[in-house]
Amino acid sequence: DTAVSQTPKYLVTQMGNDKSIKCEQNLGHDTMYWYKQDSKKFLKIMFSYNNKELIINETVPNRFSPKSPDKAHLNLHINSLELGDSAVYFCASSLHGASSSYNEQFFGPGTRLTVL
């Protein structure tokens, strides 16, 4: 079974719409993340949640709202989609997120969002 899963894998939508991407991990990890990968393959963190608590929020427009119903899920809701939101969005998880040393992050397969 996939450790970190995302749905949908592809999402094509019109400008101005609201959409959600779901992420689930079955690793028993405490911390989950959302990353955005642009057309030049640059990966940048957007958010992280530790046990349902927001830890990292990296200068992301407030049209993006992460929601963590429990520590195994971190969904990403995007309001009023813009052309520049087109990218691949990756969810990741790690055992811990705020400990004294780095914890390996496991990535999902990605969701390719295309805004027309």
Place this chain on the structure above:
Amino acid sequence: GESVGLHLPTLSVQEGDNSIINCAYSNSASDYFIWYKQESGKGPQFIIDIRSNMDKRQGQRVTVLLNKTVKHLSLQIAATQPGDSAVYFCAESFTGGGNKLTFGTGTQLKVEL
């Protein structure tokens, strides 16, 4: 601001040769460095990591070298295989940073038969 990596270059190697992928970082506070492999259509996959108190670490067919003096990181892949074709990213993290990863821009490795 902080930055890691170079512009996205492409490295072409013959099957069986050794590959060396380089990365520069600028945050002196970073104490953990990781290499990820991303195959087409997939998420990044952990390869190997190294802490700042080390200058070399070896895994299976891979070696990571860290030169803190010049803030340089490299990934060496021995006997490169077609399955190694992917984009490789270096990333950095620092203690107290909430496990945040800052990625470089990646290197496309192409293995020629």
